[in-house]
Structures are given as C-alpha cells and as structure tokens.
Amino acid sequence: MATDSPFKLAVLISGEGSNLQAIINAIDAGTLDARIEIVISNKSNAKGLNRATRTGITAVVVPPVRGQSREEYDQRLLDTLAPFAPDLVVLAGFMRILSTGFVHSYAHRIINIHPSLLPAYKGMNTHQRVLDARERFHGATVHFVTEQLDDGEMIIQSRIEIEADDDAASLQQRVHAEEHVIYPRAIQWLSEQRKRA
Ligand code: GRF
Numbered sequence: 001m002a003t004d005s006p007f008k009l010a011v012l013i014s015g016e017g018s019n020l021q022a023i024i025n026a027i028d029a030g031t032l033d034a035r036i037e038i039v040i041s042n043k044s045n046a047k048g049l050n051r052a053t054r055t056g057i058t059a060v061v062v063p064p065v066r067g068q069s070r071e072e073y074d075q076r077l078l079d080t081l082a083p084f085a086p087d088l089v090v091l092a093g094f095m096r097i098l099s100t101g102f103v104h105s106y107a108h109r110i111i112n113i114h115p116s117l118l119p120a121y122k123g124m125n126t127h128q129r130v131l132d133a134r135e136r137f138h139g140a141t142v143h144f145v146t147e148q149l150d151d152g153e154m155i156i157q158s159r160i161e162i163e164a165d166d167d168a169a170s171l172q173q174r175v176h177a178e179e180h181v182i183y184p185r186a187i188q189w190l191s192e193q194r195k196r197a
Pocket of ligand 1: 013014015016017018020048092094113115140176179
C-alpha cells in the first residue's frame with residue numbers, strides 16, 4: 001500500500017555512533033527521507049546516545065541484567081521498540097547477537113553494517129584480518145539481518161583498495177568513511193521501496 005507517512009527508524013548502538021551521526025546528517029541534509037523515532041543502546045556510556053539527545057531524538061539504554069537470557073533481553077528490546085512502531089531496525093555498531101524471536105518479530109526489517117566485503121570476514125577484527133591475509137581489497141557491507149551472524153541478503157557494498165602503508169587503524173578510518181556514505185543510501189532505497197509498495 002503506497003504511503004506518505006515518514007519511514008520510521010529505530011537505531012541500535014553500543015558505542016561511538018558515527019553511523020548514527022551519518023544517518024542524522026543525511027536526514028538533515030534531505031538526502032534521506034526518514035525519521036529516527038528512537039535510539040537504543042545496551043551500554044549507558046555509548047557516545048552515540050549524546051548524538052541522539054542533542055538532536056532531540058529519544059535515546060534509551062536497555063542494559064543487560066546479570067542472569068538474564070538473550071531471549072529475555074530481546075523481549076525487553078521488543079517492548080521498548082513497540083510504542084515507536086519502527087518500519088526499520090537499523091543496527092549501527094550494536095554489539096549483541098539478536099535472538100531468533102527478535103529477528104522474526106522484525107522479519108526483513110532489520111539491517112546491519114559490517115566492516116568487510118561479506119561474505120568474507122564475518123565477525124570481529126576484520127581490518128587486521130584482511131591485512132594478515134594480504135588481501136588487495138576491503139570494504140563494508142549493508143545487509144539484512146538473519147539469525148546467522150553477519151549473514152543475510154546484501155543491500156549495498158563499498159570496496160576500497162588496500163594501500164601498501166595501510167594498517168588496521170587507517171583501514172578502519174577509511175572503511176568508516178565508506179560506511180557513512182552507504183548506510184544512509186541503503187536506508188533511502190528501502191524508504192523509497194516502501195513508498196512504491
Ligand atoms: C562500524 O565499523 C560498523 O561496521 C560495525 O560497528 C562499527 C560501528 O561504528 N558494525 P560507529 O559506532 O557507527 O562509529
């Protein structure tokens with residue numbers, strides 16, 4: 001059903017939130033037709049929380065509780081999200097694996113950005129691992145989230161060539177810059193798709 005209502009986002013973070021900032025900037029610049037309804041962090045000291053609040057976006061911490069299962073935690077996430085009725089859940093450096101129940105609740109409506117050319121280099125420390133393997137290319141991938149880690153249908157990828165003097169820190173910086181371009185773009189595509197649907 002075609003709609004003119006805003007494309008509502010929930011952004012989940014754990015840290016710096018530079019991708020969150022890129023999304024906020026794209027909305028402000030008018031290149032991303034969406035609205036961030038809520039930012040959720042599992043960590044109370046996530047810098048990204050300030051990026052949200054200073055823009056007037058609701059920011060909520062859902063801290064893990066000792067002894068609580070992944071399913072119980074994710075139920076709290078679902079309860080927190082429900083009143084905001086997001087069209088899309090955007091994982092932006094959210095350092096938790098989501099349960100099957102959560103993924104099913106937002107089936108095909110959760111996306112993630114990962115710092116590698118998936119399906120290569122799932123998991124952590126991707127920058128050092130591509131250097132150790134003497135890869136020629138590296139990059140970032142936006143993909144739909146499934147129960148499998150860093151899996152799911154790809155939406156967009158950005159590739160960079162690794163330079164002779166690159167180290168893990170320079171690669172992280174260069175890949176981050178690519179992420180900040182492709183993440184808002186991917187969300188805009190999904191927003192347009194919904195408008196046309
Ligand atoms: C990014 O490198 C992203 O690819 C990964 O986590 C990092 C988040 O960075 N999933 P930031 O918090 O958006 O700055």
